[in-house]
Amino acid sequence: MEIPATKITASPQKPIYKFLIYGKTGWICGLLGKLCEKEVIPYEYGTGRLEERSQLVSDILAVKPTHVFNAAGVNGRHNVDWCESHKMGTIRTNHNILMINYGTGCIFEYDASHPEGSGVEELLKEYDNVCTLRVRMPISSDLSNPRNFITKISRYNKVVNIPNSMTILDELLPISIEMAKRSLSGIWNFTNPGVVSHNEILEMYKNYIDPEFKWTNFTMEEQAKVIVAPRSNNEMDASKLKKEFPHLLPIKESLIK
Numbered sequence: 632m633e634i635p636a637t638k639i640t641a642s643p644q645k646p647i648y649k650f651l652i653y654g655k656t657g658w659i660c661g662l663l664g665k666l667c668e669k670e671v672i673p674y675e676y677g678t679g680r681l682e683e684r685s686q687l688v689s690d691i692l693a694v695k696p697t698h699v700f701n702a703a704g705v706n707g708r709h710n711v712d713w714c715e716s717h718k719m720g721t722i723r724t725n726h727n728i729l730m731i732n733y734g735t736g737c738i739f740e741y742d743a744s745h746p747e748g749s750g751v752e753e754l755l756k757e758y759d760n761v762c763t764l765r766v767r768m769p770i771s772s773d774l775s776n777p778r779n780f781i782t783k784i785s786r787y788n789k790v791v792n793i794p795n796s797m798t799i800l801d802e803l804l805p806i807s808i809e810m811a812k813r814s815l816s817g818i819w820n821f822t823n824p825g826v827v828s829h830n831e832i833l834e835m836y837k838n839y840i841d842p843e844f845k846w847t848n849f850t851m852e853e854q855a856k857v858i859v860a861p862r863s864n865n866e867m868d869a870s871k872l873k874k875e876f877p878h879l880l881p882i883k884e885s886l887i888k
Contacts, residue, residue, distance in 0.1 A: 649675075651700070652674055653681065729762065766821050769797070791849065795828070799882070809876070
């Protein structure tokens with residue numbers, strides 16, 4: 632009598648990565664979600680409020696992520712009080728999960744006497760499971776988004792003309808996911824190498840998007856009279872990022888691409 636072969640049902644393979652992302656309603660967070668879908672990386676958006684430790688613990692226990700991405704408040708003030716009171720213990724005590732924190736690079740000035748660093752960075756730098764990315768004047772190919780730096784300055788009545796380091800999201804956000812996969816930590820200047828001025832960007836806008844576009848410049852002194860808070864202008868050293876990712880394009884090349 633022939634004995635039928637035992638049928639073996641393959642169990643679904645557990646994904647290598649699973650991301651928990653905070654900042655669901657934000658621009659960068661939305662782009663991260665699309666990148667995860669493109670790379671077939673399972674992800675969920677965090678529902679807990681960042682200032683409520685118990686809610687973050689619940690998120691982590693429910694999702695069981697390999698990495699946490701904090702893209703909440705990239706364009707605004709980080710909650711220093713929350714960092715001080717929580718000391719990232721929520722993440723650190725849960726299997727030492729790596730956190731990618733999208734911070735700001737607008738904490739430096741060309742003026743050498745300008746104080747360096749930020750309260751958030753000072754609190755986070757002691758943790759070896761946190762990767763802080765300094766984002767500056769983020770740009771993407773989606774010119775319909777009002778947070779896009781190109782879109783912003785193209786709608787201003789007048790603009791200053793100062794060279795600055797900037798972050799091309801189309802190129803750098805995928806790199807941030809790769810940084811998570813490589814378990815990189817510490818503080819990184821998350822900008823393309825080099826600088827580009829407001830006028831150079833608007834010249835490109837005119838050449839590639841709107842040949843009829845015109846703009847007017849004014850001085851920093853004139854600008855200071857019409858804005859509430861002073862703006863940061865600086866060039867950040869992206870050599871550390873470039874060394875890790877040699878294919879990273881200079882800012883002007885990345886802009887054109």
